Amino acid sequence: MRKNNRLLQMFLIVLVLALSAVSAVAQDDSQNRTVTDDEVNEIARDVYCPVCENTPLDVCQTQACADWRELIRTKLASGESKQDIFDYFARQYGDGVLANPPRRGVSLVMLWVLPVVLILLGLLLFSRYMRGLRVSEPDTAVASGPNSAMTIPPEVSQPAPDDYLARVEKELKRTDE
Amino acid sequence: MIANIGYIALVLAFLSAIYSAVAAWYGNRTGKPAWVESARNATIAIFFLILLACVALIISILQDDYSIEYVWRVSSREMPTYLKVTALWGGQAGSLLFWNFLLGTFTAASMVINWKKQMEFMPYALIVASMTQIFFLFLVVFIENPFTRLDVIPPDGNGLNPLLRHPGMIIHPPMLYLGFVGFTIPYTFAMAALMSNRLDDTWITSTRRWTLVAWLFLSMGLILGGRWAYDVLGWGGYWGWDPVENASLMPWLAGTAFLHSVMIQEKRDMFKMWNMFLVILTYSLVILGTFVVRSGVISSVHSFAQSAIGPLFFAFISIMFIFSAYWVSKRRSSLTTDNHIRSFFSREAAFLYNNFLIIAILAIVFLFTYYPIISELFTGEKGFVGPPVYERALAPLFALLLLLMGVAPLTMWYRSSLKRIEMSIRWPALVATIFVAVLFAFGVRSWGALLGFWIVGFSGILTILEFWKGTRARMRRGENAGSALTSLLSRNRRRYGGYWIHIGVLVMAFGIIGTELFQQQTQIRLQSGESVSLGNYEMVFNQVERYPGPDDLVITEATVDVYQNGELVRTLHPRTELYTRTMQPMTIPNARSTISEDFYVLLVDWEPVSPDEATFRIFLNPLINWIWAGAIIFAIGTLIAAWPDKREEYIVSTELVRNALGTAD
Numbered sequence: 013m014r015k016n017n018r019l020l021q022m023f024l025i026v027l028v029l030a031l032s033a034v035s036a037v038a039q040d041d042s043q044n045r046t047v048t049d050d051e052v053n054e055i056a057r058d059v060y061c062p063v064c065e066n067t068p069l070d071v072c073q074t075q076a077c078a079d080w081r082e083l084i085r086t087k088l089a090s091g092e093s094k095q096d097i098f099d100y101f102a103r104q105y106g107d108g109v110l111a112n113p114p115r116r117g118v119s120l121v122m123l124w125v126l127p128v129v130l131i132l133l134g135l136l137l138f139s140r141y142m143r144g145l146r147v148s149e150p151d152t153a154v155a156s157g158p159n160s161a162m163t164i165p166p167e168v169s170q171p172a173p174d175d176y177l178a179r180v181e182k183e184l185k186r187t188d189e
Numbered sequence: 190m191i192a193n194i195g196y197i198a199l200v201l202a203f204l205s206a207i208y209s210a211v212a213a214w215y216g217n218r219t220g221k222p223a224w225v226e227s228a229r230n231a232t233i234a235i236f237f238l239i240l241l242a243c244v245a246l247i248i249s250i251l252q253d254d255y256s257i258e259y260v261w262r263v264s265s266r267e268m269p270t271y272l273k274v275t276a277l278w279g280g281q282a283g284s285l286l287f288w289n290f291l292l293g294t295f296t297a298a299s300m301v302i303n304w305k306k307q308m309e310f311m312p313y314a315l316i317v318a319s320m321t322q323i324f325f326l327f328l329v330v331f332i333e334n335p336f337t338r339l340d341v342i343p344p345d346g347n348g349l350n351p352l353l354r355h356p357g358m359i360i361h362p363p364m365l366y367l368g369f370v371g372f373t374i375p376y377t378f379a380m381a382a383l384m385s386n387r388l389d390d391t392w393i394t395s396t397r398r399w400t401l402v403a404w405l406f407l408s409m410g411l412i413l414g415g416r417w418a419y420d421v422l423g424w425g426g427y428w429g430w431d432p433v434e435n436a437s438l439m440p441w442l443a444g445t446a447f448l449h450s451v452m453i454q455e456k457r458d459m460f461k462m463w464n465m466f467l468v469i470l471t472y473s474l475v476i477l478g479t480f481v482v483r484s485g486v487i488s489s490v491h492s493f494a495q496s497a498i499g500p501l502f503f504a505f506i507s508i509m510f511i512f513s514a515y516w517v518s519k520r521r522s523s524l525t526t527d528n529h530i531r532s533f534f535s536r537e538a539a540f541l542y543n544n545f546l547i548i549a550i551l552a553i554v555f556l557f558t559y560y561p562i563i564s565e566l567f568t569g570e571k572g573f574v575g576p577p578v579y580e581r582a583l584a585p586l587f588a589l590l591l592l593l594m595g596v597a598p599l600t601m602w603y604r605s606s607l608k609r610i611e612m613s614i615r616w617p618a619l620v621a622t623i624f625v626a627v628l629f630a631f632g633v634r635s636w637g638a639l640l641g642f643w644i645v646g647f648s649g650i651l652t653i654l655e656f657w658k659g660t661r662a663r664m665r666r667g668e669n670a671g672s673a674l675t676s677l678l679s680r681n682r683r684r685y686g687g688y689w690i691h692i693g694v695l696v697m698a699f700g701i702i703g704t705e706l707f708q709q710q711t712q713i714r715l716q717s718g719e720s721v722s723l724g725n726y727e728m729v730f731n732q733v734e735r736y737p738g739p740d741d742l743v744i745t746e747a748t749v750d751v752y753q754n755g756e757l758v759r760t761l762h763p764r765t766e767l768y769t770r771t772m773q774p775m776t777i778p779n780a781r782s783t784i785s786e787d788f789y790v791l792l793v794d795w796e797p798v799s800p801d802e803a804t805f806r807i808f809l810n811p812l813i814n815w816i817w818a819g820a821i822i823f824a825i826g827t828l829i830a831a832w833p834d835k836r837e838e839y840i841v842s843t844e845l846v847r848n849a850l851g852t853a854d
Contacts, residue, residue: 049806050712106568108571108573111573123578
């Protein structure tokens, strides 16, 4: 019986020591971790104040924003990662508060898909247009030196309905060069 | 009494605008020029009437007449006189009145100046100009009346919003408005050209200077807004991609595309339809921009109070859009051409690529700016699009545009310039590569920055070469370098003014790349005597003082010593200001500026401040002063391009010859 008591005592002491060691380590993790203003700002910069006008949290001057910054500080101190904190704000206040909206839903369509689609569409229309305009005849012999602005391209040398007017127009364009 | 005069003047102006439209229409319809001339005189009368209303409002402010709601809102007894005058545009109703004033001035001026030269346009121009004036006068007479009275007269006013009490803010709205209003003139003449079916170059050449001057003012307004934000708003930046900033940027983009695209029409008689579209787009974006700023439809740090004018703007834009589309469609056949682009490497093609890139940038800015509204419509929550999203999407497009800027002057009209380009770009490309290699050796590792710097260097060298080639060509004829350059500039204002502007843009781009990609910042709480390091700077905090300032100000000012590489280089005084009447705080930074960077310090005012303890936020902004330097170069270039030119007068006056011969349309 005494042996069991001793064993039990030993076991309890070891248990208590182990637990206190663990808790000491855990406490060290959150208390030794002082979070600098810069770390808070790094996250606050990319989160918009849910109630103010288009202001990120790192420059917002209201008490609510100060509280949110403190919240970020506490979360960082307890070991949460940047992404965790962003996810938290997105969950609480909607995807909209993030300066870098996550790629889902309306934001995916409007901010990623639509620009790419529009630009590709634009390129397509543009190249179709350019190809359509291109005349298939080879360039008629024109000098390619610095004075080549003086040569007359074919379409203008054809007789215009009003010959004098066409020459006046041409002259004006030449002096305008 | 004075307020009554002001209001009656506005009502008369509104009625005159209606009269002007009707008289012009009637005179044109019945062939009685006297009516059209009367309509023109009405625009002059409108100018004087609105001027009278503005003077009445300013006098009311100066006399501290707080029976008028607007005066109470934006002024107070202690405000200095110059601020009271600028309070004219310090609030919603007053700034609309100011907009009307500028519109009235420009309209009257453009009608008078163009009266003899563009006689056929006049009736239609008067109708279209009056339509715009009717709308804006309607707003100020019936919806946002600056002369509304209060039932109980308060003893003192609120005072101007503290944010507006700084020199940059005084000049930023007028500059922007001048730009906005300026762009209504090309639109008016474009519509007049459509309606009168005179679709040669006349409407472009006669409004060319208006377009360029409007573009100059809009550019300066945007840049001044950025500078003011940097100096006064205290968030360490100069452009936040805020919806209202974007609303002013979009007409600027459309206007830039238009300025370039009209050169194709003048040279090759092509893209008439596209130019019509661009000028209508610019005008619509101006009205839309004014709508966004005024109606608070997108929440923004800029927006004024919400009001009933939102739906009215929407209605006006829709009406003008339908009106413009109708006329473009009706004159469709006159807007086509038989001319073709013959090469992907010709100058026409280069201008087209320019337009494509600018419109792509415009489309993306538009999409991202209005995204919050759309997302709110669909999902019920307002989304915010922050600067990183804009920068990621737009950086490649701007990079391509800067590259095109350098290469385009090498292109030739009508034909492929590929050989010429290939030969001309060799050693500029080499020099740019060496430049970037040096940067790399100095530790710059960001690929984006290296590529950006390469493009800036490459295009910069090519553009400067244009000046060099032109000057040398003139020198061969016997002139010395100085007069060769001067006469080069004065005889080819548009071309070399344009290249000068390009150099300004490239210098600004150099600064933007530096600041955006290499900015450092830190925030820290300091005790007296403690220091913090950033880059190779060290900042020591001395103390904080609090003292009363002019007006109802309380100023809290910190003194910090800045050391660079161990030497004391500056003592800075970042401060916060509190306007005790409205309890509005302002954070005013202080910076040490050099050619290579700014050491920029803010006193963080939402943390407690005591005489020997304070929180500071410090930014290190590399190359930022190149942005402001580039802006000055830009402004000079626009003046060169816009300066009146005798030779151009000759060209425009030969329009009379065309008219005499009878244009074949």
